[in-house]
Amino acid sequence: MTRPSPAAPGAPPSSSTATPSTRARSTPASPSPSLVGTEVKEVVPVSLGPSGTGLMQAIASLARQLIDGHRGPAKLTGFYAVLQTSTGVDGDSAKNIIIDCYGAGRSVEEKAMIMGEWRQRRAGIDGGGSSYGQGARRKEPATPSALADKHAERSGSDDKNDQDGDAASGSSVAGEDDAYPIMTMNDPNVVPLLSTIQMGSKTLKQAELNLLLSMCGLRTYKQLTYNLVRGVFRLGFQALKAQGVRKGSFSWALATPPELLFNMWSLEGATVKADGGCFFAPGHTNARHQGGIDKKRFALCVAAHLCPFWSFTLHKYFIDNPINKVAVSKRFRGADDAFGKATRKRGRQNGGFKLNNGNKDPPEDADGDHPPKLPSPPKPPAADGPLPLTTGTIIELARATEVYPISDLLLVDPSPVLPTSTCISIVTLTADEFERMQRAEAELRVLLPRNLLKEAFRILGTAGSSGSAGCSVDVDPPQAPSASAGDAPSGSSTAAGGSAVGRQPALCITVGKHAPMMCSTPTLVTMSGVHYLNQQLVLCPAFESWVKELTESTAKFPWELEFLVGSTLSVAAAADYVWASCSERRVGDLAWRYFLVGAGSIGDVVGSRLYGGCTVAFYDVVYGGQRKYMTNGVLDAALVEMRLHSAVRMHPSFVLMTGQSASFTVCNGQVVGEAVAIDRIKEIYDAMPNARYQRFVMLLNLGQHHWISAEVVPGAPVGKINVFDSLAGGYPKEKDLAVSRVKLFAREVDRLWRMGNSGAPVVERWDVSFINSPSQGDGYNCGPFALAHLWCAVNGHVLGEISGLVGDHLRLAILLTLLQCGKRYDDARQRELALAGNGAGAKI
Numbered sequence: 004m005t006r007p008s009p010a011a012p013g014a015p016p017s018s019s020t021a022t023p024s025t026r027a028r029s030t031p032a033s034p035s036p037s038l039v040g041t042e043v044k045e046v047v048p049v050s051l052g053p054s055g056t057g058l059m060q061a062i063a064s065l066a067r068q069l070i071d072g073h074r075g076p077a078k079l080t081g082f083y084a085v086l087q088t089s090t091g092v093d094g095d096s097a098k099n100i101i102i103d104c105y106g107a108g109r110s111v112e113e114k115a116m117i118m119g120e121w122r123q124r125r126a127g128i129d130g131g132g133s134s135y136g137q138g139a140r141r142k143e144p145a146t147p148s149a150l151a152d153k154h155a156e157r158s159g160s161d162d163k164n165d166q167d168g169d170a171a172s173g174s175s176v177a178g179e180d181d182a183y184p185i186m187t188m189n190d191p192n193v194v195p196l197l198s199t200i201q202m203g204s205k206t207l208k209q210a211e212l213n214l215l216l217s218m219c220g221l222r223t224y225k226q227l228t229y230n231l232v233r234g235v236f237r238l239g240f241q242a243l244k245a246q247g248v249r250k251g252s253f254s255w256a257l258a259t260p261p262e263l264l265f266n267m268w269s270l271e272g273a274t275v276k277a278d279g280g281c282f283f284a285p286g287h288t289n290a291r292h293q294g295g296i297d298k299k300r301f302a303l304c305v306a307a308h309l310c311p312f313w314s315f316t317l318h319k320y321f322i323d324n325p326i327n328k329v330a331v332s333k334r335f336r337g338a339d340d341a342f343g344k345a346t347r348k349r350g351r352q353n354g355g356f357k358l359n360n361g362n363k364d365p366p367e368d369a370d371g372d373h374p375p376k377l378p379s380p381p382k383p384p385a386a387d388g389p390l391p392l393t394t395g396t397i398i399e400l401a402r403a404t405e406v407y408p409i410s411d412l413l414l415v416d417p418s419p420v421l422p423t424s425t426c427i428s429i430v431t432l433t434a435d436e437f438e439r440m441q442r443a444e445a446e447l448r449v450l451l452p453r454n455l456l457k458e459a460f461r462i463l464g465t466a467g468s469s470g471s472a473g474c475s476v477d478v479d480p481p482q483a484p485s486a487s488a489g490d491a492p493s494g495s496s497t498a499a500g501g502s503a504v505g506r507q508p509a510l511c512i513t514v515g516k517h518a519p520m521m522c523s524t525p526t527l528v529t530m531s532g533v534h535y536l537n538q539q540l541v542l543c544p545a546f547e548s549w550v551k552e553l554t555e556s557t558a559k560f561p562w563e564l565e566f567l568v569g570s571t572l573s574v575a576a577a578a579d580y581v582w583a584s585c586s587e588r589r590v591g592d593l594a595w596r597y598f599l600v601g602a603g604s605i606g607d608v609v610g611s612r613l614y615g616g617c618t619v620a621f622y623d624v625v626y627g628g629q630r631k632y633m634t635n636g637v638l639d640a641a642l643v644e645m646r647l648h649s650a651v652r653m654h655p656s657f658v659l660m661t662g663q664s665a666s667f668t669v670c671n672g673q674v675v676g677e678a679v680a681i682d683r684i685k686e687i688y689d690a691m692p693n694a695r696y697q698r699f700v701m702l703l704n705l706g707q708h709h710w711i712s713a714e715v716v717p718g719a720p721v722g723k724i725n726v727f728d729s730l731a732g733g734y735p736k737e738k739d740l741a742v743s744r745v746k747l748f749a750r751e752v753d754r755l756w757r758m759g760n761s762g763a764p765v766v767e768r769w770d771v772s773f774i775n776s777p778s779q780g781d782g783y784n785c786g787p788f789a790l791a792h793l794w795c796a797v798n799g800h801v802l803g804e805i806s807g808l809v810g811d812h813l814r815l816a817i818l819l820t821l822l823q824c825g826k827r828y829d830d831a832r833q834r835e836l837a838l839a840g841n842g843a844g845a846k847i
Contacts, residue, residue, distance in 0.1 A: 401532030784810025
């Protein structure tokens with residue numbers, strides 16, 4: 004019996020995972036290996052008999068073991084058995100029956116795609132003229148007839164759009180030694196159905212993406228810039244032509260993996276989304292309507308994850324064009340390519356080698372005596388070594404914190420700084436020379452150390468203001484670091500007078516034997532922005548490490564602290580909320596800004612008048628989420644929320660801001676005199692509402708090293724002062740001064756109250772109690788414990804009676820409360836803005 008013509012297969016039906024399905028779609032055999040799609044028939048039963056059914060069950064069991072146990076770079080998604088039958092001698096009624104042995108649920112359109120895939124493979128095998136199943140085809144010399152056929156074939160398509168790789172390219176076409184996986188084109192009849200079906204949703208895991216990128220020498224998919232994505236599509240298009248799959252008009256939808264066509268894909272932990280509509284080569288006519296380059300490069304990564312052909316193409320492109328050798332278009336040097344060569348900053352573990360899983364060592368704990376110092380950039384290289392260049396221009400890097408969210412800053416290393424032996428001097432330039440220098444400094448990629456930067460500001464400012472622009476000042480490196488932060492290095496300077504008529508001063512930077520570089524004052528300001536970026540590039544990973552560790556906690560907040568947490572959340576849920584609220588925000592965005600809810604359009608004005616100085620940016624949240632000494636930015640915002648909470652209670656308490664308590668204790672490192680302190684206390688009293696408070700609570704800072712809190716409870720004849728300290732025995736001198744000023748505050752407030760209320764009882768003495776439990780247990784969580792003591796005092800609880808307190812959990816609760824309140828204020832602000840806009844539109 005002659006072999007029948009290839010038949011159009013049936014799409015595999017859904018089946019259980021226990022046994023293989025014995026029902027399959029079947030269609031009459033196609034009389035010729037045409038690419039035209041066939042109509043999908045109904046599922047028909049297939050009788051295999053007892054022995055056949057048992058055999059298929061065994062095959063299905065092996066299929067499940069293969070797919071579920073596979074851990075290779077290419078994800079296995081299905082296993083099908085194809086039975087070919089013939090019911091007639093002429094072969095016209097031949098059928099191909101596909102049995103789904105894995106049991107993956109698929110839509111009707113996906114099943115139709117699988118039909119088309121099998122039909123094309125059978126057509127290539129039986130037709131004899133295709134390269135299906137044969138790998139990449141070798142190039143044959145072009146004959147005149149072949150060229151004519153090629154031209155006729157191209158005439159039905161858009162050459163500019165579809166032949167994205169026909170122009171000169173840095174990547175060669177599929178070479179003679181490259182065996183590309185076979186790319187099965189989608190059925191053209193199914194592609195029009197995309198606009199009528201309901202898209203599914205799938206997520207690409209970060210680990211899967213990292214595995215794909217690591218084979219290409221990439222660290223993040225955002226390194227795939229416009230030119231790189233275009234090059235990969237160009238190489239893939241050339242390989243498709245070499246495989247001979249181009250039939251008439253070509254479209255990228257035919258070469259898109261079906262799972263990408265029928266699903267909206269998202270990336271784990273990111274906001275980017277893409278589907279098959281984004282799978283276009285950059286520069287294509289339809290590409291501009293399908294999202295920006297971020298969606299296209301993510302769609303390319305999803306295609307490489309799903310399809311062996313695109314995985315091989317992506318891998319081959321970066322083998323031929325390593326990332327450190329690829330030339331980048333000038334248009335995009337200021338965007339993603341600014342960090343194209345940056346590496347992910349990670350801690351070292353396991354004997355000092357760098358891990359690939361992204362784990363980081365936790366930051367060092369504070370020692371309890373001093374707050375941890377801010378992170379510093381990498382150690383400067385020697386002057387005789389290569390010039391340490393930043394990954395992008397200084398201007399680009401300085402704007403990074405304004406452009407990139409926190410999640411993107413995790414992928415970048417701090418910029419290197421010039422060695423301390425760098426010499427800086429003042430030169431004078433004519434107007435034309437100064438203009439040329441300004442154009443050149445726009446491409447500057449070096450960063451002065453902080454001490455030299457401070458000195459450069461000084462000498463350049465002096466040269467510009469004094470008119471002695473012809474002088475030259477050489478700053479030698481300091482022999483030893485200064486004891487005080489920010490001091491300029493010691494050095495010797497020589498000045499030679501010169502004429503400054505018609506000339507402008509500029510800074511000349513000389514590093515060893517390298518060519519001198521010049522810049523002006525605006526570039527020095529920009530360098531300060533890069534140092535700020537370096538600081539954030541160390542703080543952000545430490546914040547991520549701290550939060551991610553808490554997301555794995557199984558602990559819960561004590562129910563007594565619900566007023567502090569704001570809601571009954573577990574520690575892990577609170578950490579998830581904090582990270583989700585911060586990861587896609589820029590460090591300079593506002594996380595908390597008070598808005599007087601219910602005041603209408605003036606709520607922002609009133610809120611700014613009341614607490615405008617207590618605005619909290621996401622930088623403060625990032626810094627607060629560290630194993631570090633907590634600053635007063637976050638604490639002041641928490642005190643505002645405490646004041647608002649206390650105002651509505653039956654027995655309100657007056658909450659002092661940290662600036663108010665510092666005004667009568669220690670301000671700017673200087674002890675405030677008693678006479679001045681009394682004046683400041685009177686100013687605070689005059690700002691209080693005209694009501695008798697049951698207590699006064701405040702945070703006190705001891706020498707910028709430690710936080711304690713105090714509660715003043717008026718009473719006659721004996722008043723009470725409770726001093727809360729979670730680290731007993733530390734800073735005795737500073738603590739004695741703070742306690743004496745709290746007693747002064749208590750006496751003055753009572754005296755001022757009796758001056759306005761003649762019948763008020765007299766407080767004869769004030770008893771001071773020191774409460775040192777619970778202990779913080781570490782050297783950096785004094786602020787959260789001091790604040791928690793006040794929250795409990797305002798609400799009638801005792802912090803020492805609550806069990807299961809962890810300093811990091813209290814710190815997390817403070818951040819959670821501020822982010823939740825900040826979102827509530829922002830929502831109210833946006834509502835009022837919308838109402839104001841609608842009102843203006845109605846008047847017009």
